[in-house]
Amino acid sequence: MNHQHPKQFRLLAIALTCRGLGYAVLEGEESLIESSHMSVRKGDKNEKCLAKVETLIKFYQPEVLVLQDVRAKGSRRALRIKRLYRAVVRFARKQKIKVELISEAQLRTLLLGDPRGTKHEIAEMIAKLFPDELALRLPPKRRAWESADSRMDIFDAVALAVAFRMRER
Amino acid sequence: MSSLPLTNYLRTNRKRLAFTQEEVAFLLGSRGESKGAKVCRHEKFTCESKLRTALAYEVIYQKPVRDLFAGLYRQIEQEVAERAKILSLRKDLNPSQRTAYRRQVLAGLAARQTEQSLNPTQK
Numbered sequence: 001m002n003h004q005h006p007k008q009f010r011l012l013a014i015a016l017t018c019r020g021l022g023y024a025v026l027e028g029e030e031s032l033i034e035s036s037h038m039s040v041r042k043g044d045k046n047e048k049c050l051a052k053v054e055t056l057i058k059f060y061q062p063e064v065l066v067l068q069d070v071r072a073k074g075s076r077r078a079l080r081i082k083r084l085y086r087a088v089v090r091f092a093r094k095q096k097i098k099v100e101l102i103s104e105a106q107l108r109t110l111l112l113g114d115p116r117g118t119k120h121e122i123a124e125m126i127a128k129l130f131p132d133e134l135a136l137r138l139p140p141k142r143r144a145w146e147s148a149d150s151r152m153d154i155f156d157a158v159a160l161a162v163a164f165r166m167r168e169r
Numbered sequence: 170m171s172s173l174p175l176t177n178y179l180r181t182n183r184k185r186l187a188f189t190q191e192e193v194a195f196l197l198g199s200r201g202e203s204k205g206a207k208v209c210r211h212e213k214f215t216c217e218s219k220l221r222t223a224l225a226y227e228v229i230y231q232k233p234v235r236d237l238f239a240g241l242y243r244q245i246e247q248e249v250a251e252r253a254k255i256l257s258l259r260k261d262l263n264p265s266q267r268t269a270y271r272r273q274v275l276a277g278l279a280a281r282q283t284e285q286s287l288n289p290t291q292k
Contacts, residue, residue: 010175027174033181059213060175132185 011164012062014053014088015156016070016081021049022153025060026161032133034060037153046084053088057095065092065099066164068156072103102163110163119148123155126162134158174239180212182230182237197225217241250282 010033015022020040025033040048057065070077070085077085092099102110108117111125120141127138139149183193190205190212199207210216218226227234235242257275 033175033178034184136187 009063010060011064011066011161012056012060013066013157013161013164014056015068015153015160016049016077016084016088017153017156018078018081019150019153020045021052022155022157023056024154024157024161025056025062026158026165029165030129032130032158035133035154035158037150037157039150046080046087049084050087050091054091057092057097062097064164065097066160067099067101068107068160069101069103072101072105075104100164102160102167106167107159107163110166111159119152119156122159123152126155126158129162130158174243176214176240177211177238179208179226179230179237182226182232183208183212186230188229193229196229197222247282250279253278254282 010025010027013024013026020038022035022037024035027033038049038052065088067085067088068077069075070082089099105115108122109115111117111122123138127134134155137151137154139151142148142152183190188196190208193208194205197208199205207216207222211218211222223234223238226237230237253275257272257279
């Protein structure tokens with residue numbers, strides 16, 4: 001891995017999900033500029049998500065775009081998400097933005113030191129890392145019969161950004 | 170893509186304090202338009218805030234204006250440095266102690282541009 005980025009560079013991490021997307025913008029070593037999620041319910045979800053990604057990239061002008069590696073071994077992402085992922089990568093490369101991929105296993109290993117850690121453990125760790133920005137947005141632990149809280153998209157995106165920073169160090 | 174700071178960090182600071190745009194608009198004393206519209210425009214960089222509003226943001230977010238408007242500050246700093254460079258090249262008809270001091274100040278201002286171009290990521 002090359003370590004050529006200046007310490008202050010801005011990165012955008014996007015977590016593509018079945019409900020829409022979560023995103024986080026990190027600047028400097030540990031400065032969380034923005035983190036939010038966007039829900040897409042009706043119509044062409046990919047088209048709407050891609051439009052949002054384009055807006056985010058144009059607004060924040062990041063140097064690096066961090067995404068989850070949907071082609072990694074063991075990844076079980078839906079075909080629609082894989083298509084969206086390809087479209088996002090294509091757009092980012094067109095804008096001359098470096099795209100970095102982090103697999104789910106790599107993410108868990110980097111953040112928790114255990115490839116079998118849970119999403120909620122990651123979210124708790126992220127909330128501790130950014131208490132002012134995220135502590136109040138941490139959803140309660142999901143029970144087996146509940147679907148994932150949409151706020152988890154934010155934590156997924158921030159986790160990608162933090163894991164990338166950790167990998168770069 | 171650049172690693173220059175964003176024009177402003179108003180949205181980041183508002184979210185840090187968990188304020189809504191309407192609440193900030195109220196604190197700013199905005200009147201006569203839809204709630205929070207002006208704050209939204211500032212946060213989206215579609216319009217620049219007036220000096221009074223910028224100072225009010227400093228009070229609300231408890232951060233200096235140059236940090237809140239980091240990108241704008243950087244841009245203005247560059248412009249001033251360029252003008253300082255031009256001014257320092259002008260010949261003085263009556264050189265004196267005062268002009269020597271002025272030259273020193275101008276050289277300092279012009280040097281900021283050089284520092285910025287060497288170190289563009291520094292806030």
